[in-house]
Amino acid sequence: MPELIVYGIVLGSIIALGAIGLTLVYGILRFANFAHGDLLTTGAYIALFLVTGLFPWLGIPDTTFGSLSFGWRMALAFPIAMVCVAMASILFDRILYRPLRKKRSGPVIMAMSALGASFIIRMIVLILWGADSLFYRPGVLRPAIELPLEIKIRPDQILILLTVLSLVVILYLFLQRTKMGKAMRATADNIELARVSGIDTERVIIWTWGIGGALAAAGGVLYGIDVQLHPYMGWNFLLPLFAATILGGIGNMYGALIGGLIMGVAQQVSTAYLLPTYKPAIAFIVMILILLFRPRGIFGGRRA
Amino acid sequence: MMVLEVRNLTSGYGETDILQDVSMKLDENEIVSIIGPNGAGKSTLLKTIFGILKPRQGFVRLQDEEITGLSPDRIVRKGMSYVPQVDNVFPSLTIQENLEMGAFVRTDDYRDRLQEMYDLFPLLKDRRNQKVGNLSGGQRQMVAMGRALMLDPKVLLLDEPSASLAPMLVEMIFEKIVDINKTGVAIVVVEQNARETLKISNRGCVLSMGRKVFEDTGKAILENEEVGKLYLGG
């Protein structure tokens, strides 16, 4: 059981990255971004292209860092993938969602548009890479470190936790200390007042998509490092992402972080009693319970 | 010198026109109050002046520049600020951050201005790192006004500043409005609380059913029994 909890925290931290991005978008733009899971997928596959395609061609060496399963290629691919997906998110907004915003389309039409975008992304991945599961580094042995309580954890997973922690701290500093960060929080509070105060809300929206996309990409790459890549990886995260976001309170970044961790642990612990394939059902049940009994989430966010 | 001129303004929401052919003006350093019964179009007037609503007819000029139909974030850069009646602060931000957001479009060092706000509203200074959502109604209203003043506007539009405030606080808010005015800001105040507002106003406009039905100096309206009975609840 302790091992399940530890792995649940690792998985949960990945969910948290996606949930934070989702809650930012949901909080500021007020629509359910059904394509958010597929932003994870996009990040993972862009990193795959870099690590197994472009970088070998460029001659970047393949040696790994100590007992981690990756080396310089991934270290470079990680930030590049984040930037690429940030830009892709902004592009999607420009092409798909902004025209609908200008027409004052309702949240359902916007969500439908996002749903369409998620299918488009998935089909592109399927066209380019096919339906099989892929790995950043196939056939690698994954040695584990033993911790007290008979918990085994891989060095990769420790790094995942550290990476998520760093990203969260950086985001915190950004939101609390920078002008744009404060403007984002203000816009999430009250978009009308933000406009009335002269805040450039279009720019805030661009930053929101960028950050949301970058965090999702990070989550996707980390998941790919830990487990595997396949075209439906992001879509399969959608229910846990939404559950985590709603659990933490819409628009509440810290709530999304905790919500992600809770979802990760809940899903892992459930495998002690149910088949692992039922994990999405757990996410779904948690979400329904929250929506019914505490729609503002544990920590209070926007009304649900 | 006239800082704000509104002429023949007609506007509303959707198909209906709430405001019908309203004209008014505001001179430098004046306080003008807009009063009248509920639904008369007082808030609609402010929203149309500030660009939240587009008028179907008429124009708005700010310091001789036509601003009719401009969006609020353009108007705010031209020297006019607006404080809505509700949802007029950023609750999850601190007092200081709310003021900083008010200064968003400023590219200069506005620390002096920040200090001026704290001088104007000393109660806020001690709590400047508290989240505004946790403050009382009166304190929030001060933050709302402070936010709007960070840009050094020439004209300030206030929508029912005393709404839902306890009577003691109402008095304080009106004192603050006078203080703000003394620093050189011309103010248009929309209010339900007609008597208190008129006491501090240079002039007052009475709106009813979307039209301006009366206009005079604040003192004169207060002493006018007929207007008092018809529109000010006696």
Add this chain to the structure above:
Amino acid sequence: MEIWGVIAYLVSWAIMAGIFAVFALGLNIQWGYTGLFNIGIAGFFCIGAYTSALITTAKPTGVYAEYVQQIFGLDLPFILGVLGAALVCGFIAYLIGYPTLRLREDYLAIATIGIAETFRLFFNNEHWLANGPRGLMGLPQPLQGLVDPRHYNYIYLIIVLAIMVVIYLSIERAIRSPWGRVLRAIREDEVASAMSGKDIFKFKMQSLIFGSMIMGVGGALYAHYTKAISPDVFTPLLGTFIIWVMLMAGGSGNNKGAILGAFVIWFIWAIGTNFLTDLLPYTLKARAPYIRFLIIGILLEIILIYRPQGLMGEEKRVSKMID
């Protein structure tokens, strides 16, 4: 191509288009007329198909039972399978609607995705239910013995189109009734409708149930056409998304539009199969289905931005009084 080959192809194409039209009609009640964002159509598709399959096949005995497990098998005729599918779907809709219909529309959407996924997982994992991932095969077809199996599809086409027309007419009647007008009022302005004293929840529930029953019929029709079903058929893609595109393309709020959208989108899909696969270089041929879906996805986005009302737009006059 030989003429009979073409006609046979067209007939199978029309059968699928007709089945999808039934789904689109069901969705139109929920979304077009009531504004319910149901992205869990695949769930009702799945349940309708499986219910009809279980009702119309016999529980396997003897040696056969070692290969196929199912929870029950009633060996009843097709028409009862279809009815059973409709009733079970309606009942499930009632159970689902209870906790979820009070949610805001986009939360309802997430809930419906979850429900559809959960059902699919359930059918996939619980072998005792309906044979798990291997699914059920050898489903009977109505009026099977009447003609040479090579010509059977003509009969099935007539059955599908007949059912589609019956459903269309029933919906048109229902929409023009006072009940239908309340639904549309709810979609236009829920707050105002609530204030006029209508029990919003009851109407939404009825709409959900009615639409889901129709989707159940669609599921049954599909099962008896393909004669074999398994959980991986009812994917979000083919089981839900394409139906949404069909409805948006044809015109939500318009039953003729729903039918038109189904046929048009399925036409594009079919053209895609033929011409696209021929055009593609050998290495990409396996990816053809994905390219087809990509085109459908892009089509939806274009529709949403440039013509959200679809080909036919919403029906303007929907009252017996006005007609």
